[in-house]
Amino acid sequence: MDWLFFGEISLAGLAMGGLYALIALGFVIIYKATRVINFAIGEIMMFAAYLFLAFAGGMEMSPWVAVPLAVLGGALLGGVIEKTMIRPMLGESPISVVMVTIGIASILVGLVEMIWTSNPQLLPSFLPREPVFIGPMYLAPKIAYGFLIGMSVLVLYLLYFRFSRGGVALRATASDQAAAYSMGINVRRVFNLAWVFGSLAASVAGILVAATGGLSPQFGIIGLSVLVVVIVGGLDSILGALIAGVFIGWLETVAGAYLGGEYRMPATFAVLAVILVLKPYGLFGTHEIERV
């Protein structure tokens, strides 16, 4: 066995996994606060990446401007979606709400195709290009820097939720909506914020992933991998999202490299199936006690 190759693949996989962790974090934030499973997260990522393409490519803005603008655009999109399409569904069955997010995904794909056509596109490169070596192992610079940026955002998020006022409100709402409401927390605002923050994290990751792998209206399929991550980690566990994100990213890349691209999804979904049977609520998720 070629250990160097294995090491390099693993490294690339782990870096990809870091980005998965960031997306999954966005997913979990939305789920924890609003109990909505967001099937449109891949499409929100895609939308932000296309925005970046428009700002940096079409309008030739500097990446320093284009990236923040695109990320804000993605975050804004999340907020608008919550306000216009998710809020009216408050109190409806989870199945219905999930279907709404699936509908939203379809609308976003259509919009993107209409504006940017369905052809695959390359993002203007904005990351350093010197090759990165860790020991003897080579890592593509886009992946390495993407990972670093993604991790910094992730750490900022964790700090924010631990210490800021908004973060506390969000955690309070997540653990008991009614109690949070009676303590004067504006639950509606928290819902909206969760979507904004969740989409923001996804948008950052979206731009970084698109920078390495290119962009097309099918980009949103990455949402399926993220779904695997959050189920394996446990829908309401941030720690679970991080660990499962890294693991699934690694597994997907290794399976792809050794068995072929067609094995990527079956490999991760096999893990998902095993988890569903052994630990239905994920590695770190909470099992809700049922009442009659």
Added chain:
Amino acid sequence: MSILEISQLSLSFGGVHALQDVSFQVPRDTITTVIGPNGAGKTSLFNCISGFYKPQEGEIRYQGQPLKGVKPPKRAAMGLARTFQNIALFRGMTVLDNIKLGAHVHMKTGLLSSLAYFGRARREEMEIREEVERRIIDFLEIDHIRRHPVASLPYGLQKRVELARALAMRPKVLMLDEPVAGMNREEKEDMARFILDIREEWDITVLMVEHDMGMVMDISDHIAVLNFGQVIAEGEPEDVQQNPEVIKAYLGNSDIDSLRKRLNPDREAA
């Protein structure tokens, strides 16, 4: 002889003891009532008997048979029927279908004959329809609403439909979780009459949880008092009414006069 014997039942969730060493008997052909302050563990007890909660210790015997390991649907088939505290009707069905559903365990139609609606399926459906109409709908005086979706009914009628569904289960023991909660006086009287009739005419033992002391004292043959997960008294209504432990549980001190008022509202009024 007792139809249900509960002995040394303990149930806890994490560190919370919902039931501790609970023992009491439900004598056959009686109306037995479990009373106690909110959170005393009454509904948990019902859930243990139904098999939804699994008690960590103790035993429930039904007709002399231990129920441990028997799944909820099997218990229903053995004759343990119940209603729920927060009305658990199936909102997507009509009154009639809700009641028919109660007879589920006594029917045998499988998937294939259901699809064909021929032979046994049709015969069985007709038999059930007839039984439900004749014995239950007439008895509970709900014939005018049989076609209504249950969600559109007022609260009192919903409670009555739930009772109808439980009766369709052909129970030997009928467990009623707060059958008159939230009802007005007239509805309460109707319900009390139904419960008495059920015991007299249907040969069914009734086990009930209820807060309305007037009704409890009027119709119960046997009462068990639960407080903080423990049985603190058991006996006939008159004995329980006098029991100092019970008085303490309800009032925290011994303000007996006001308790008497609560326990005997009707007599007080008269």
Added chain:
Amino acid sequence: MRIGDAKQTYLADEAIWTSNTQKIWFALLLAALLAFPFMASSYLLYLGCLVGIAVISATGLNILTGYTGLISLGQAGFMGVGAYTVAWLSNNTALPFPVTLLAAGLLAAAVGILVGLPSLRVKGLYLAIATLAASVFLHFIFAEWEPVTGGMEGQSLQPAHLLGLEFRSDFAMYFIILPLAVLALLAAKNLFRTRVGRAFIAIRDRDISAEILGIPLLKYKLMSFALSSFYAGVAGGLFAYFYRVVTPESFPLSMSIFYLAAVIVGGMGNLLGGILGAAFMTLVPEALKLLTAVMTPIWPNAPVFMSPMLEIIFGALIVGFLIFEPHGLAEIWRRIRRFFHLWPFRS
């Protein structure tokens, strides 16, 4: 307008068509459906067949998702199982179509039971994810198990046949699809006026109470999965006979979502809803194509916008119906009927 439909027996009261008016309308509808292929253009006939297949599959999904409350993202996968079964049998045996379609349904049902097994422990959205996993695995098997499925290329198949007759044209296929669709609907209608159907609905409305009232949850959930996938398998088998070619890409995830959308737009837990939804969602793309054809002379760019437009309309229909008309087209239809029920005395 009709009034007064007093019944003499419970049997009459529980019949599917409880009044003569209903019977007459149904007979007229059936006659129209039978006459349709003799009058319709080949394009309309083609659409008629597609709608018929979609109705069968949507009804199956409605049984599982609409009536039992178990959301499935695996419908396309189950259809694929049926389609590949029919394809393989038609290429390797001389069995007539009733046998191959039955086999398609049964094999799909078996797979459905397997997929439903996690419902022993998980429910709600976790179960939906399990069905999603199943559809990923099935797609993988369709693409990779070359000796049986033909791999990525897929396989073409012989036309359906019975007693020496070949069903090659759309016209001929219509007369297989229509009776099966009617049969599928009748069976479902029967199901929901008997014990098993009631158990399904009870599980959807309140699963825990249902269990305490005597319904073994796993058994009935698996039954619902089996039945729903049986319908999907038969629909998939018809799909295979209709197009006479099956590839892994014939049954993408988007098809599962299409069927969920059809059931939602039509009306969950309503058989009429399944019919309306399947027809509506099948015809929307065609209507859009028509519109594009009309627009192209004026606006040459129209074809470019058609496919994205379709995605947007598709999504907007899902979102719009869920927010504004959660009971779907069936509810709209009910309102229309109510209006005419009392018309002209009241409006």
